[in-house]
Amino acid sequence: MACSSKNTVRYFIGGHVMVVNGGGSVQCVRNIAGFDVFEIDENSTDRHDDIEPWIVNLDERMLSLMPLRKVYEIESDGITSRFGFKGDIPVFEMECEERNIRFGMEYRDGQVFGSSLDDVDAMRFALWFAFNLFGSEVGAYGVHTSCLVYEGQAVMFLGESGTGKSTHTRLWYNNFEGASLLNDDSPVVSTESGIAVVFGSPWSGKTPCYKTQSYPLKAVVRLAQAPENKMRRLNPLESITALFPSFPPAFAKVDELNGKMLDSVSEILMQVPVYKLDCLPDVEAAELSRKTIFGK
Amino acid sequence: MRINEKIKIRNVAGEQIAMLHDKDMMTRVVAFNETALYLWNSLLNKDFTIEDAANLLLEKYDVDEATAKNDAAAWVKNLENNGLLI
Numbered sequence: 001m002a003c004s005s006k007n008t009v010r011y012f013i014g015g016h017v018m019v020v021n022g023g024g025s026v027q028c029v030r031n032i033a034g035f036d037v038f039e040i041d042e043n044s045t046d047r048h049d050d051i052e053p054w055i056v057n058l059d060e061r062m063l064s065l066m067p068l069r070k071v072y073e074i075e076s077d078g079i080t081s082r083f084g085f086k087g088d089i090p091v092f093e094m095e096c097e098e099r100n101i102r103f104g105m106e107y108r109d110g111q112v113f114g115s116s117l118d119d120v121d122a123m124r125f126a127l128w129f130a131f132n133l134f135g136s137e138v139g140a141y142g143v144h145t146s147c148l149v150y151e152g153q154a155v156m157f158l159g160e161s162g163t164g165k166s167t168h169t170r171l172w173y174n175n176f177e178g179a180s181l182l183n184d185d186s187p188v189v190s191t192e193s194g195i196a197v198v199f200g201s202p203w204s205g206k207t208p209c210y211k212t213q214s215y216p217l218k219a220v221v222r223l224a225q226a227p228e229n230k231m232r233r234l235n236p237l238e239s240i241t242a243l244f245p246s247f248p249p250a251f252a253k254v255d256e257l258n259g260k261m262l263d264s265v266s267e268i269l270m271q272v273p274v275y276k277l278d279c280l281p282d283v284e285a286a287e288l289s290r291k292t293i294f295g296k
Numbered sequence: 297m298r299i300n301e302k303i304k305i306r307n308v309a310g311e312q313i314a315m316l317h318d319k320d321m322m323t324r325v326v327a328f329n330e331t332a333l334y335l336w337n338s339l340l341n342k343d344f345t346i347e348d349a350a351n352l353l354l355e356k357y358d359v360d361e362a363t364a365k366n367d368a369a370a371w372v373k374n375l376e377n378n379g380l381l382i
Binding site for chain 2: 236237239240241244245252253255258259262265266269270
């Protein structure tokens with residue numbers, strides 16, 4: 001190998017190998033909390049050499065100078081992120097003057113090429129986005145959810161930020177023997193094996209919960225705050241509109257990517273039920289969802 | 297009138313849906329039942345009138361002319377309201 005391990009770091013996330021190459025930016029990647037759990041040692045016997053790696057090259061200088069045809073923009077923690085195209089090449093950009101962030105990356109020839117970045121939070125998001133660019137090709141996505149494990153199966157709780165996903169899952173694992181948190185923000189959901197599987201990931205939001213394990217998906221629950229606890233199973237059309245918005249929103253407006261996400265949504269919905277839970281932040285709500293999903 | 301050919305109908309978990317993105321970042325899902333899908337597929341890439349849609353209904357379903365015309369008009373109105381016509 002030409003590159004020393006200092007300039008390359010290798011991760012196993014969501015059943016895939018993601019390799020990050022670069023100079024100084026690789027050190028930034030190493031500093032992201034939680035990523036070390038997913039790192040594969042260069043010399044380890046379990047390098048997953050049988051899996052085609054997803055390669056992210058950072059500190060690149062040869063990036064397209066074409067203007068961005070923007071399809072999506074979001075601001076979070078003062079960082080403006082954009083997704084779009086330069087020609088037909090998917091491009092992701094981040095910008096924040098105060099934090100001196102000016103980052104661009106593009107997905108071409110099966111690899112991601114990005115500029116330099118030394119902000120840990122921005123890097124975490126950039127790698128999440130890179131993962132999804134690769135993942136969209138095979139049906140593996142970071143899905144916005146607080147995800148539990150119970151009886152060896154995963155349950156995804158969905159809802160917009162502030163709905164109480166984390167509160168609800170905490171009520172499970174603080175009160176029910178055998179319930180644990182798999183991920184609190186964006187585990188990886190994959191339908192590649194033919195069954196819907198949820199993998200822990202290094203993207204866990206405010207709760208440090210970095211697990212490499214994966215579990216078959218048992219159910220999906222969309223949460224809403226309400227004055228009383230009530231739960232019902234959604235019909236197929238309602239299930240689509242409950243699950244789809246938790247997939248990477250930047251991809252929704254690109255016809256091809258939208259179609260691929262809907263294929264994954266379709267596969268998941270053919271396998272597991274989706275519920276709507278109107279709830280209070282109390283243990284009775286957790287008892288109701290456990291009883292509805294697991295029958296006890 | 298014509299169907300907006302950019303809109304794709306996809307089978308998601310057995311539902312025939314079109315996903316529409318409004319300017320304000322809202323996403324709308326339009327679901328098609330069997331009849332609505334039949335009209336869509338038959339009239340795609342063609343210039344058509346409500347009459348044409350009504351005739352298609354008469355050909356396939358056991359309905360009287362008035363009902364067919366009513367249903368065809370309702371179908372057109374629905375497409376119009378959802379921005380599915382050009």
